[in-house]
Amino acid sequence: MANPVIPSLTAEGLASEYGSDLDFGVPALSDYGSDFDNEEEALLRDLLAQIATNERRNAPQSTETHSVEGDNDAEQSTIVHVSPLPAVARVANSTAGIELFPNRRTQPIEVEYDGYSRDSWSVPRSHPTRQEQRTNPSMPTELIENDTQSPLQRFRTKPKKPLSVTDLVSPAWCELQYWYNLNKFGRKPQTPAMKQGSKVHKVLEEQVHKIVPILVESKEDRFGLRIWNTIQGLRTLRETGMTRELEIWGIVDGEVVNGVIDEVSYTCPDSGYGEALEQSKAPKIGGTRSPGQSSILQSFANDDIGVGGWVSADTSTRTTYIADVKTRGVKAVPVGASLKPTWMQLMVYRKLLKGLALNTVDAETVFARYGVLPLEPFTEQFICGASGIEQMTELEPDEEDPPDFRRASEISIHNNLSALWSLMISEFALSMKLFSDILRAEFRYAKTGEIIGNKMLVYSDKQIDEYLASEMKWWKGLREAKGVEIEDAYKCRVCPFADECTWRRMKIQEATEKYRLKAAARPKSAV
Structure with missing residues (x-):
């Protein structure tokens, strides 16, 4: 064939x-611009069907709560x-x-x-959904200070979806920004x-x-x-x-x-x-592999x-x-x-x-x-x-093409x-x-x-193994999220969370204090 x-x-x-x-x-009706993906629509259909069943039976039934993200x-x-x-x-x-x-x-x-x-x-700021208003009434910084769960427990434990490759690599831009996104939206907003x-x-x-x-x-x-x-x-x-x-x-x-x-x-x-x-x-x-070598x-x-x-x-x-x-x-x-x-x-x-x-x-x-x-x-x-x-x-059908x-x-x-x-x-x-x-x-x-x-x-095996080991420590709550270093501060200019970012404020305070100490250590010129 x-x-x-x-x-x-x-x-x-x-x-x-x-x-x-x-x-x-x-086509204009492409789901690529939809606010809900197919799995979310399926979950909503299941929930609606369940509600209808419960109403007919006049008796509430306990159900497992599913993440709106689902498993796609x-x-x-x-x-x-x-x-x-x-x-x-x-x-x-x-x-x-x-x-x-x-x-x-x-x-x-x-x-x-x-x-x-x-x-x-x-990050879309206008017209927040009622769910966002209800679940995120305060600033992300307050959520971080009051929550003792690890990111993995909060966002990627059953019945929520498993970790994705996106979850592992997005923090490479800025862990704190991704943490804020998870707190505010549960995932990276589209x-x-x-x-x-x-x-x-x-x-x-x-x-x-x-x-x-x-x-x-x-x-x-x-x-x-x-x-x-x-x-x-x-x-x-x-x-x-x-x-x-x-x-x-x-x-x-x-x-x-x-x-x-x-x-x-x-x-x-x-x-x-x-x-x-x-x-x-x-x-x-010890040399390149020969054509017949396994x-x-x-x-x-x-x-x-x-x-x-x-x-x-x-x-x-x-x-x-x-x-x-x-x-x-x-x-x-x-x-x-x-x-x-x-x-x-x-x-x-x-x-x-x-x-x-x-x-x-x-x-x-x-x-x-x-x-x-x-x-x-x-x-x-x-x-x-x-x-x-x-x-x-x-x-x-062809004998030469059975597959x-x-x-x-x-x-x-x-x-x-x-x-x-x-x-x-x-x-x-x-x-x-x-x-x-x-x-x-x-x-x-x-x-x-x-x-x-x-x-x-x-x-590089070494590079990716070290990176994953560090990121999994953050996901499992073994260390706090980190912001960007001074040399990457340009990222803060495009970050929607810059105003409330605790890391940014800390770095500004550190730089200010460093400048103050440096200035105090300079010998004063004689008048």
């Missing part, structure tokens, strides 16, 4: 392999190889029949900002610039995926759809050399962490940069990939590259300290991705955190929906979360045997989607 036709990307220069001029003719289960997509583009299955609205939801990201869009685009991160950035990501993803609705009935169905999406994303990677919006899970310091990688590919972003990096490593590791990942990978193992091309010598797409309000690539959150994000992605490829992520811990039963069978409705996608293909027609029964064979997770791990082993240390950040202009430029960094 011929590979699915993927639109070629025609941007000039280095970026030509990764992006194109984007068409922003998206309903926002996942399943990639299936059909012609001309792989299809994306969206969770349909079970209360109103099948509905085609616009494709949405599960993680907040990261918008890089600096002094030239400070409006991107202005701004108009972030909504525009979502449109850019949506257009990029739709270049390789097509959206199809699927009905789900249970939490296990919803989480199964997320795993299924990752499986199909890995297959898209093997067949086309690139996939987008790949959801991953990992465990950091005992806590489950979830993230979505913008782009994973087999294409080196800069061959000259890659060769120079390999040559610099050669003396340290990598560490190949040594650890299980040779028996089990039922459902599906290889469309030889990936044994392919190297995996990770990229993150950032949208900006100005046509300028950030520099210096502004890039730290981006670099930490890419390093966390690579660390989590490698953990899945090596099968070191404990599935039971992940399932327990999401409150799903690993051996609970998927519902017939979900199995039929996932299998029914195969009917969309116009291809006829496409075996996939319809795959979800029936792996009909619970435990089995589906095992299938996902086997797909990781097939897809990712070598990991490049080159990490790429692609910057696009938010208004048009055009590529502004690219920045690259070399991955």
